[in-house]
Amino acid sequence: MKNLKLKLARVEKDLSQDELAKLVGVSRQTIGLIELGKYNPSLSLCIAICKALSRTLDDLFWEEES
Template sequence: MRNRVKLARMQAGYTQIELARKAGVTRQTISLIEKGEYNPSLRLCTDICHAVGQTLNDLFWEEGGGS
């Protein structure tokens, strides 16, 4: 998850601060999401997706994560 969020942010040309403003959170929250140390709410996930022009599946779906 973290690598896809960071990659999408960078491809969109945003700094962590810019994405945080668009998503309505702090830069620290974006940093933690990118590191995989924060589990965002569905609402925050969709806000991030809208900001970077990606889908939930693109950014947050984990392939082969069966238990």
């Protein structure tokens, strides 16, 4: 499942995938794969992304039940 919440938060901060990747110490491809739902990041990477985007784990990585 695509992580549109992550992409939206990144765009709202006016960050490219590359800029976010540099902030959290991973490759641009890793950020792209997380947004596409093709990579399951470690908890420490999730926390680093949340800090960089000023969001919580719930904001970015919790799937809402329908």
